[in-house]
Every structure is written in C-alpha cells, then in structure tokens.
Amino acid sequence: MEQTTIRFTLNDRPITHAAMPYRTLLEVLRDDLGLTGSKEGCGTGDCGACTLLLDGKPVTSCLVLAAEADGRKVTTVEGLAKDGKLTPVQVAFIRYGGLQCGICTSGFIVAAHALLESNKTPSEADVRAAIGGNLCRCTGYDKIVRAILAAAYDEGELVDESASMPVMEKPLFTEGPM
Amino acid sequence: MTAELTIVGKPMPRVDARDKVTGKAVFGVDVQLPGMLAMKVLGSAYAHAEIVSIDTSRARKLPGVVAVITGDDLPHNVELNFGSRGHSFLAKHKAFFYGQPVAAVAAVDIHTAEEALKYIDVKYRPLPILLDPLEAMKPDAPLIQHMGEGASEMSMHNADVAEDDEDHTEELDKEDIGDSDIREAAELASEAQAEAAPRNVASHIVFKQGDVAKGFAESDVVIENTYRLAQVHQGYLELQNATANWDAVNQQLTLWVSTQAQFYERQHAAEVLGLPIHKVKVITPEVGGGFGAKFGLVAPLVGLMSMKAGRPVQHIYTRHEELQASNPAPASVITIKTGCKKDGTLTAIEAKVVVDTGAYSGSPMSIICIMLAAPYKFPNIFIDGYEVLTNKQSVAAYRAPGGPNSSFAIEQQIDIMANEVGMSALEFRLLNGSEEGYTRPDGTPQPKIGLRAVLNALARHPIWKEPLGPNQGRGLAIGGWGGGRGPASAIVKLEGDGTFEVVVGTVDLTGTNTSFAQIAAEVLGLPISKIHVTRLDTETAPFGPAAGGSQVTYSMGVAVIEAAKDARSQVLKVAAKEFDTTEDDIVLDEVGLRSQSKPDKKLSWPQFQETTSGWTAKYAPVLGRGSVERRKGAPGYAACVADVEVDPLTGYVKILRVVAAQDVGKAINRMSVEGQLQGGTVQGIGLALWEEIMYGADGRVRNASLLDYRKATPRDLPLIDAVIVEQASDDGPFGAKIVGEPSIIPPAGALANAVAAATGKRIFELPLTAERIARAMGRVQEYDAMTTTAPTLTPDPSPIRGEGRGRNGRNGHGRTNGKVKTTNGRASRKATARKAR
Ligand code: FES
Ligand code: FES
Numbered sequence A: 001m002e003q004t005t006i007r008f009t010l011n012d013r014p015i016t017h018a019a020m021p022y023r024t025l026l027e028v029l030r031d032d033l034g035l036t037g038s039k040e041g042c043g044t045g046d047c048g049a050c051t052l053l054l055d056g057k058p059v060t061s062c063l064v065l066a067a068e069a070d071g072r073k074v075t076t077v078e079g080l081a082k083d084g085k086l087t088p089v090q091v092a093f094i095r096y097g098g099l100q101c102g103i104c105t106s107g108f109i110v111a112a113h114a115l116l117e118s119n120k121t122p123s124e125a126d127v128r129a130a131i132g133g134n135l136c137r138c139t140g141y142d143k144i145v146r147a148i149l150a151a152a153y154d155e156g157e158l159v160d161e162s163a164s165m166p167v168m169e170k171p172l173f174t175e176g177p178m
Numbered sequence B: 001m002t003a004e005l006t007i008v009g010k011p012m013p014r015v016d017a018r019d020k021v022t023g024k025a026v027f028g029v030d031v032q033l034p035g036m037l038a039m040k041v042l043g044s045a046y047a048h049a050e051i052v053s054i055d056t057s058r059a060r061k062l063p064g065v066v067a068v069i070t071g072d073d074l075p076h077n078v079e080l081n082f083g084s085r086g087h088s089f090l091a092k093h094k095a096f097f098y099g100q101p102v103a104a105v106a107a108v109d110i111h112t113a114e115e116a117l118k119y120i121d122v123k124y125r126p127l128p129i130l131l132d133p134l135e136a137m138k139p140d141a142p143l144i145q146h147m148g149e150g151a152s153e154m155s156m157h158n159a160d161v162a163e164d165d166e167d168h169t170e171e172l173d174k175e176d177i178g179d180s181d182i183r184e185a186a187e188l189a190s191e192a193q194a195e196a197a198p199r200n201v202a203s204h205i206v207f208k209q210g211d212v213a214k215g216f217a218e219s220d221v222v223i224e225n226t227y228r229l230a231q232v233h234q235g236y237l238e239l240q241n242a243t244a245n246w247d248a249v250n251q252q253l254t255l256w257v258s259t260q261a262q263f264y265e266r267q268h269a270a271e272v273l274g275l276p277i278h279k280v281k282v283i284t285p286e287v288g289g290g291f292g293a294k295f296g297l298v299a300p301l302v303g304l305m306s307m308k309a310g311r312p313v314q315h316i317y318t319r320h321e322e323l324q325a326s327n328p329a330p331a332s333v334i335t336i337k338t339g340c341k342k343d344g345t346l347t348a349i350e351a352k353v354v355v356d357t358g359a360y361s362g363s364p365m366s367i368i369c370i371m372l373a374a375p376y377k378f379p380n381i382f383i384d385g386y387e388v389l390t391n392k393q394s395v396a397a398y399r400a401p402g403g404p405n406s407s408f409a410i411e412q413q414i415d416i417m418a419n420e421v422g423m424s425a426l427e428f429r430l431l432n433g434s435e436e437g438y439t440r441p442d443g444t445p446q447p448k449i450g451l452r453a454v455l456n457a458l459a460r461h462p463i464w465k466e467p468l469g470p471n472q473g474r475g476l477a478i479g480g481w482g483g484g485r486g487p488a489s490a491i492v493k494l495e496g497d498g499t500f501e502v503v504v505g506t507v508d509l510t511g512t513n514t515s516f517a518q519i520a521a522e523v524l525g526l527p528i529s530k531i532h533v534t535r536l537d538t539e540t541a542p543f544g545p546a547a548g549g550s551q552v553t554y555s556m557g558v559a560v561i562e563a564a565k566d567a568r569s570q571v572l573k574v575a576a577k578e579f580d581t582t583e584d585d586i587v588l589d590e591v592g593l594r595s596q597s598k599p600d601k602k603l604s605w606p607q608f609q610e611t612t613s614g615w616t617a618k619y620a621p622v623l624g625r626g627s628v629e630r631r632k633g634a635p636g637y638a639a640c641v642a643d644v645e646v647d648p649l650t651g652y653v654k655i656l657r658v659v660a661a662q663d664v665g666k667a668i669n670r671m672s673v674e675g676q677l678q679g680g681t682v683q684g685i686g687l688a689l690w691e692e693i694m695y696g697a698d699g700r701v702r703n704a705s706l707l708d709y710r711k712a713t714p715r716d717l718p719l720i721d722a723v724i725v726e727q728a729s730d731d732g733p734f735g736a737k738i739v740g741e742p743s744i745i746p747p748a749g750a751l752a753n754a755v756a757a758a759t760g761k762r763i764f765e766l767p768l769t770a771e772r773i774a775r776a777m778g779r780v781q782e783y784d785a786m787t788t789t790a791p792t793l794t795p796d797p798s799p800i801r802g803e804g805r806g807r808n809g810r811n812g813h814g815r816t817n818g819k820v821k822t823t824n825g826r827a828s829r830k831a832t833a834r835k836a837r
Helices: A025-032 A088-095 A105-118 A124-130 A142-153 B017-021 B057-061 B110-117 B133-137 B151-159 B162-171 B180-196 B212-217 B262-273 B299-309 B319-325 B365-373 B403-420 B425-432 B451-459 B512-524 B552-579 B605-613 B670-689 B746-759 B770-776 B825-835
Strands: A004-010 A013-019 A051-054 A057-060 A073-075 B037-043 B049-055 B065-070 B101-107 B121-126 B201-209 B221-229 B241-247 B252-257 B280-283 B313-316 B331-340 B346-358 B380-389 B472-481 B488-494 B500-504 B531-535 B586-588 B592-595 B602-604 B623-628 B636-646 B653-663 B720-725
Touching: A013 A025, A025 A051, A051 A105, A057 A105, A088 A105, A088 A142, A088 B017, A105 A124, A105 A142, A105 B017, A124 A142, A142 B670, B037 B110, B037 B299, B037 B319, B049 B101, B057 B065, B065 B110, B065 B299, B101 B110, B101 B299, B133 B331, B133 B346, B133 B380, B201 B365, B212 B331, B212 B346, B212 B380, B221 B403, B241 B299, B252 B262, B252 B299, B262 B280, B262 B299, B299 B313, B331 B365, B331 B403, B346 B365, B346 B403, B365 B380, B365 B403, B365 B472, B403 B425, B403 B472, B403 B670, B403 B746, B425 B451, B425 B472, B451 B472, B451 B636, B451 B653, B451 B720, B472 B746, B488 B512, B488 B552, B488 B605, B500 B512, B500 B552, B512 B531, B512 B552, B552 B586, B552 B592, B552 B605, B552 B623, B592 B605, B602 B605, B636 B670, B636 B746, B653 B670, B653 B746, B670 B720, B670 B746, B746 B770
Parallel strands: A004 A073, B037 B313, B252 B280, B346 B380, B500 B531, B653 B720
Antiparallel strands: A004 A013, A051 A057, A051 A073, B037 B101, B049 B121, B065 B101, B201 B380, B221 B331, B241 B252, B241 B313, B331 B346, B472 B636, B488 B500, B488 B623, B586 B592, B592 B602, B636 B653
C-alpha cells in the first residue's frame, strides 16, 4: 500500500503530510504531528474525546480518515487560543470547574465552540444536545453545562487573566514531538 | 496558621486547568519516546481453557515485529503466584477468562502489532465455564483452579484457619478491628463451611453480634429480599496504559503509567519482574480518571516487553479490551432479612452476601458485608459473606468499592420497613442512623460521623416541597465510607522569586494539587500565586500514599501543612536575625518580607533568597519538611434525594431532580468538592439505571463498546444540587474528611426507592432498566432480556493440574480456594490492593 499525500489547513497553518490511507485523522494528528490534545477514548465514535472542527463542524476524528481532511480546514483544541490568550469557553471551563481529570475536556471545549458559533443564546437543553455525544466520567456534566452557558452569556467577563493564575509546569518527561 | 481562613474553603480553579483546556496537559496516552514500539495483546479465545501450545514463529517473521512474548517469557527469578491476577499478567498453562492475555507483540506501529496477532497460533483445550457465582458454589460445580492449587488443598483450607494466623497478621489491622471477634468469626465460618462446603470460594467471612434469632422474635416487621447487582466498569475515559523503557546497561526500568499510586506501581512491578525496587522508576503523567481501577494492571506486561524488545514500548488498551478484560467492579447477590419494632427501632439484620470476584480473588466482599449494617444501629447482626470465583475478568476497586452494592440492598430494606411502620424515609433514618460510639459489625466503635448532620441538612432542602405529579416519585438513600488515611510526606522549598514549591508524590485525580496550593498559601500567609505544586516521580518525590480511598487531601494535606509551617518558621528565623527583631514582627507578602516595627527593614524575595542560597549566603536554604503518620480515619457520610418520573408504558425513568449531600469535614476547595459530589452521584446514577457488563454463555462480553455499555450522557441528567455539610474531623487538614468516594453510594438506593414510590413496584436488581420496570408493572409478558449469568457449559473432563509449587497464602497473596477470611473491611481492602492486580 502506498502513502497518500494530504494537504490541509491545520490550526490556520497549511500543512502537507504523507500517511497510509487507512490511518485516521486522530492518529495522524497525535502520532505524527504531535498534537495530542485530541484524545482517543473509544475509537468508535461514542465518547467525543477526539472531537475537532472540520471546516468548522465538529466531528469525531477517530472516524475520519486522514485522507478525508485533504483540502479542508482542521481546528483542534490546540488551535483555539490565539497568541496564548484563551477563548471565553476555555476561561469559563477553568473558572466554573468544567473539568476534573481533563481527558474529555478538549472534546467538550471544541463541541462548545461549535455550538456557540451557531447559537449565541443557547438554553440548557441546547447545550446538553450539543455535547450529547461527549462523555465525561468525572464531573457529572453539571459544571460543564454551567461553564458553557456562562461562556454564552457572560462572554465579556470571561477574559483570560492568565497572569494571576498559577500554571502547572509541563511535566518533565515529555520527549519527542509535543 | 491564621484563625480566619482566607484561601482554604474558597472555590479555586484547578492549578492544572490551563493546560487541560488548551490540550497541552500530557496524559499517559500522550507519552512518546524516540524509537517507541506499539504493543498489542492476544487475549484468550476461551473463558476457561488449558493452553496446550503457543506457536509464535509466524508472527515473529512479520516485517516490523520486534518481539513476541508468552507465558514462557515470564521472569524465571520470580516465584509467581498464579492465584493472583497481579502476578498472572500473562497466562501460563491456563486461561481463566475470555480475553486474558496469553501473548503479546511489540512492533514498529500499532497496525503491524495488530496484524501480527493473527499469526500467533494458540491451541486450547476448553474447560468448563462458570459464570454464575451461585452455580459456582454448588457442591458438584467444577473447580476454577489456579496453577499449584490442588483439589485436596482446597478442602484443607476449610480446616486450616487456625494455622493461618501468620498470614493473617499481615492482612489484619489490629488497631482497626479489635481482634476479639476474629477467632469466633473464624470458627463460625469454619462450621458453616463444613456444613455446606460451597465450591470456588476464594474467601469467606462472618460478622456476628448479639443474637439475630432473638432480634427477629422481638420484631413487629421482618422483611427479606434478594438483591442483585451487575458487574460494572469504572468508566474512566483515559484507557489503561503504560509506557516502558528498559535500560539494559544499568538494568533499570522506567515506567510511565496511568496509575493512581506510583509507589505501589513501582513496588508491584519490581516484585513481579524480579527487579530491585530502586531499579524501577515510575513516572506518572496526568491521569484521565482511575476510580479505583488503575493499580498495577498494565505496567508489568509492558515492562517485560520492553526488557525483551530492548526498546521503549507503549501499550494502550482499546475500549473493547477495557470492557472485556480489565478489572471492573463486582456483581453480587445479597439476600437480606431485617426487622424492626412498631415504633421503628431496628432489631436485627441477617444477610448472605455472595460476591462474584471473577477469575481471581480481590473483591471488596468484606466491605460489602460491613457496609450493609454499619450505617444503622442494628443490635443483632449475622452476615455471612462469600467471595466466589467465576470465569470472568476479575474485579478491583471502583470508587467506594462495594458501597453501592450494600446501599442498594439495605436502603430498600430500610424504605420498606419505614413504610410498614408508617414513618417517613427521613424520620426512620434519623431514628436508626448510626452514631459515634455505636458498635459496627466488625466489632469496632463507630468514630465521629456526620450522618445525622447530613440528614438534617437534607431535611431543610427545598426539594421536599416540590410537588410530585402522577407517575412521579421521590427516593432517599444514605451511604458511608471509611476511606484511607496516609501516611504521607511533602516538601516545601523556597524558589528564587519567592515562589514556594510544594513537592508531592501523590497522583492528582480530583484536584488535590489545587487543595495543596490553598493549604500551603494559607499556612505561609501568602497569596496562592506564590505557591506552585509539583508532583515528582518515585525516584525524586517524598513518599505519597495512593490516590485511592479518598485519602490524598485528608492525609497528604497534613504533610503539606507541616512542611509549610516548617518552611515558614525557617523564613521567620532568618528574617528575625537579619532585621534584628522578633519573629512575630515579620510580615510576608507577595513582594517579600518586612519588619513591622522597623520600616526600613525589608527584603524582596530575591534578596531574601540571596541570604539563604546565594554565593555568599549566610543562612541555610529554606527546605520545609512534612512527614506524618497515618491519620485516625475520617469516614464520610452522604445522602441523596432523587425525584423521578416513570413512563407507565415503557418503564423509562426520567430523572427530574437530584440533591446530593455529604459531610466533608471541611471543603478545602468548594468548587472541587462540589464537583466530586456531582461526579460521584452521576456515577451512582449510571450504575443504578444503565450500566451492566453482559456476558454470553461463552464468557464473552456482549456489550464491549461505549455504544452498548451505556453510560450517563449529558442529556440524561438535570443539574445536580450539591449540599456540602462540614462537621470537622479531628485530624484532617483544617478539619477535612475524606471526600471523593461516598457520593457514589446512595444514588442506586435513592433511585430504586423513587421508582418504587412512583410505580408501587420494587425492583431488586440493578440496573433499573426500563425493561425490568415495565415488567414489574406488568407491561411485559415475556422477559427475555440480557442477564449477567448463563448456564454452565458441558464440562470437558479432567481440569489440568498445574505444575510447580503453590505459594498461595504467603504474604497474603491470592489464597484463592476455601479460605476463611477473618479480617475486617479495611484490612481486606489493603489485601485487595495487593492481591488483585
Ligand atoms: S475516540 Fe472518537 S469518539 Fe471516542
Ligand atoms: S473530566 Fe475526567 S472525564 Fe471529564
């Protein structure tokens, strides 16, 4: 089998990459391109941990072949914050405790971004529907729902005040592409 | 420590949140090493079989395959205990559950490794399969026999309780249980065994107090029912994984493990791989949920593979493997009889508890027994518990292990009795709820618990005023949990810019590092921005206990207080000398330190640092040390009220409102404590309404995907109202108690009681599926839905006798057949951690 060459826009940067045609977008992003923010929780489209935006629409990237991204625009959780400044959704998740272990968080944040793109005034039911394909085992969803509603309605207040927030150092063991 | 708390008790965002919302945080699954190989495991094709031969030659020839290992590659310098799952990380001679690892491949990529599995030829001789623990106990049931255990040995165990004392001393925790009843319990159990001689019993325990016959004779109401719970998965979203790198030159193994307990992981890997402990180093990346399941399941096999392959190796489970062959929470069958008087006073409890531990011992059987009776004042108790082997993946802990099993049973019994005597659910529990000093089933006195405070707080909640419509019902249930208690150690050191670095070796699952930052800031009298918390690996971190038993904040929090106090006093001593003043004249703030009485005496933090760590420093570096013995224990009690609406046609349960209350002693971080209560409650709701690992007659899991194994989704739930009750503990940090586990316990009972209130029908089996409810309501004529059990297959003759000497029973490891376990819940829980993995 031959590798196929894929040209796409990844977090606003053009990229050309060769991969075997059977490999998923999730696998290529994580293993080849070092973008490990999207997670694999099931590999079968049932947990939403691998959610990213393909041409602005949320998809479970474990079910998308890398080759399908050819000519398209891919946005992962790593591409949301601009110049280190977090989006209101990200700030809301931090401030309202919308994450615990954090393994599901990228998927929820991406799904929330997609929702708020199309619906500026979501109800609680709208929020729950938009994240309906995302599983979280830690939070019971309560604070995730509240964070997304806050991001919709208090957007102005949710500016990134990173300076006052202690940030965990990157773990010491990271080797290889991150 | 200041009297008025300024930072502890406030809601604080997690210190790691920024990394987690941006995708930067590195989890175990994200670890990448140069030259790293991918590993795949070939699982047994039978739930019970003799492994006749394994031919790996074709797989080895596949381009890209670097190493293939089987049971023959297990270390030869280790005497492995085949009755212990933790030792049997690769099957040898026999496989005991479907999907149990029999061979593993390391290859250049995951696809090659997966392909190579097809070229491994394993010849099996199938053995009879036991899936129903009650069937497995029958006198004519075939034996599930690990290598080295003879049939005669099994009957011996029934009689050798007295000789077993040496083993027990390891498992027993004398201080906890008061050993007076042990001998008696052992004798009782021994008699019971002699009479019935149930087969495949891995452990047996009896708890006895007073005289149940007398208690029931005095009762006006006696209720007896049998309750069943399914096997459920802990459901952590980060798949089990480990990465290993073997350094052949230094004979050193480095492991990156998604674990709850790095020091345990190091010790376990060293033990089963035959390495000195100091030659194993465990690094814990961020952990994407554990809930009791991440203790030594994966690392040994990956370590062994790296030793064979000579390259770094990574193994990540698939979700299918998670559901088929990991270590979930046990199914159980609990038959329980309880009595009370007309005025509601409890008289007696008698129960037979059968816990399906799967293919290896390690279930929380004795905890289930204790927790059946511990929350209430039962004057007469007889509880007979059996841990039974079956051919399923063996079980491990799941958040308050066994708590939901007990609570689902006892909380319905309590509800039924309250109804019978015409008392409200709340009244009846307030009347009979246990309190300090009352004797628990294991003979120990109940410590200070907040059950009453929790019930009183709930009583004031507006949910009781919400009107209920047709087909709607309200249910209440309670649950308590003992939890862990240390020991722990921490370091607090001063960095150049005045940041205080808190160094711990505990894994942060629930936001504990954030709580440590709050605690250190409070003690040092500095803003939280001056605190940084780091978790180091087993080589560099001071010892930290497992992130299990809800103990991390409770025990390590005290070590952090001690370390911060130590650091602060060192700072004050130096400053007092420098400023020529007294220590209480010194003020610390964001910028530095100053003297209150001498305004010209001040130092910025970098200037101060110069005096203790600079080239010409006069004073010793600031290094605060906190090392504390284990705590006394601070059980957490929780309660849940749930309102549901049951569709009268389909039995579908819609959750209308949920209130979860818990006594946490002191909420160090209100936001994360609320999050714990909400998360635990929803896990409890999940196992109550939907979750069940379903086995086919061949021992294969029929719903091994997240599509079919139904977890709670955002759409199933309302917001969860968390009520925090604070009744300070004696020895937790700022009065904190254990927090993480209790909230998972009550929801199953609360929902079952709510469904009963809504429909008038009691459901005695979890999950409370629509089918079961519709059937109870008479809506379904024929019920042929899935069950966890299946008939025994026709036996193949003569189960193979293992070779080698059994070393079961030594060191408390995996004695599996017929042993009478005379131990209490806590001690057994420790044994669980040691044995099961
Ligand atoms: S990994 Fe893609 S949906 Fe679960
Ligand atoms: S925060 Fe752990 S799975 Fe969602």
